[in-house]
Amino acid sequence: MPHATPSPSAPPSPLRIGLLGTGPWAGHTHAPALAAHPGVRFTGVWGRRPEAAAALAAAHGTRAYADPDALIADCDAVAFALPPDVQAPLAARAAAAGRHLLLDKPVATTVAAAREVAEAAERAGVASVVFCTLRFAPETAAWIEEQSARGGWYLAQAHWLGSLFAAGSTSEYAASPWRRAKGGALWDVGPHALSVLLPVLGEVTDLSAAVTTPDGAHHLVLRHASGASATATLSLSAPPAAAHAGLELFGEHGRAALPSWQGAGPALHAALDALLAAVRHDRPHPCDARFGLRLTELLAAAGTP
Template sequence: MSAKVRVGMIGTSYWADDFHLPALASHPGAELTAICGRDPERASSLAHKHRVSQVFTDYEEMIDRAGLDAIVVATPEDLHHPMVMSALHAGLHVLCEKPLALSAVQSQDMLIAAERAGVKHMVQFTNRGLPHYRYLKRLIADGYIGDPYHAYFTWPTGWNPAQDINPYHWGFDARRSKGAVAELGAHLIDVARWLFGDVVRVTGSMRMFVHPDVPDGTPMAEANDSAFVLLDFASGAHAVIHVGLRNIAGPGLRTGQTAVISGSAGTIDTRADPWTAPAPAVSEIIGLRRGVDMAEALPVPEEYYGDTDPADAFAVFRQQSVGPRLFIDAIIHNLPIAPDFNDGHQVQRIIDAAVTSHETGTAQHL
């Protein structure tokens, strides 16, 4: 490998532009070598903006010709499996966006291939890098709530709200996605596993409240824009997750990502909304311990932000060893990495089980 990790980017979405490319460019050990997108003008524009030397419209050509060490896949999930498998067959380290795949069959295939290739593999579950969630993880690990009993996690967003024209989006198309339970649910399912461990049973209930138009007029197999998922953990704890894409959401509402987590010694009530809240980003943790009369604010310690501005929720991804920067550090220093493809596969199993539970009306055991 060269002095720097030569990275190729597949995908030209706003998330690639605003998150992945700046994070990679901020790492002194990474070299943004190539970018691939189906729209050559968009790909060229991003390449110019982020000083990427090579532009491709065919990801296999990029993998073959760009001289890469690693690749980032930030495309819709129906494309993850072929793109990741091609990169793994070429011996590249891979960072893949969530959810890892379109099905658990695919994600298991990807996990096995990554392990056989002996490369670093990572899934971009963004919450794990946010200071708010990292501190929440420590509070629970340090026993603030004692033995976990139950929790509920919510994330209502205003993605294409119901009062607007209903455009087609691949995230609502069951041919390309499993809907809200995958697009948003993957994040919260991963947080739940990260905090409470293995899931042994899954129950799901899903709806499609707004029916989008299909550009070519063909019938669309609809996924879901609202999903409830009940998780039973091996520890005996259980949790409810709700995600929704059609909410009337905005400043002034106490929405965003919220959680109430209770256990034998206390309760934590928390919310954060780094994606949609106006600056300063909403992030708060409140706790109440057994035997105490009044809940207390639990501000995130400054050490979790470092030199970054807490009002810029994603600044840590451009300065600390989290997200894409953790991926690069793991390659350079041969470090263990999490969340990896196994985490992505376990989340995919839960997503699949939730969809099957909804379709059959029965809980699914993992």
């Protein structure tokens, strides 16, 4: 059984964080950020492949764990780099043990599983942050805050065109079973678009999947509480030359385009900053497990995985 945890409102410093997951996302993004962040002590790594956990731990000067509950017991917080339906039950267990959560998107691919995570975090009084890259990358986070404050938007057009499943793809993520089995672009890159549209345009009051193409592209139409409408085109099968992500707003101020950002590393550093702030100030972050649940509800409404 997990050991007793310090009160979530009075964490030790630095915060002890363990990593669950050993795939490319963990190796390229999570582990380096955890090892480098000055407010964090990288406690250890668990993965479903023990040899991968050992290699990742050795590369970052930490310990590999054979059991996820043992790692959870030794931490104040847990970072997740796992498929969503592996993440969700482990996150609920970690929250029940009093551990703060740095979750990956989507939190889960069923509303019930995402709700279990959100409610477990709320019952335990732990902090949570869902790592939606655009909400934390410094360039896009500032833009989202600015456009939300300006208001007056009439229309948004978002697109995320990846080539993960395009012919000849050599991406490490192309072999991801959950992306192929669980709706691909909708569940993988859909959270990115929604994580910008909601804070800028307000709650979604109506959502429909206008078209889903044979190669797995999704075209969504949304109506927001502000009165604005939005479209989102999501694909993981675009030709490599067409791969691009962007979002444009149109309204009484004219046009505003989402700026480019410097990759996932700085964004995860900022997400860790946000988690530390939520822990220390006992104040929920807007992009928390409850927001992750709302994203899951919208994605489920757009198309069951």
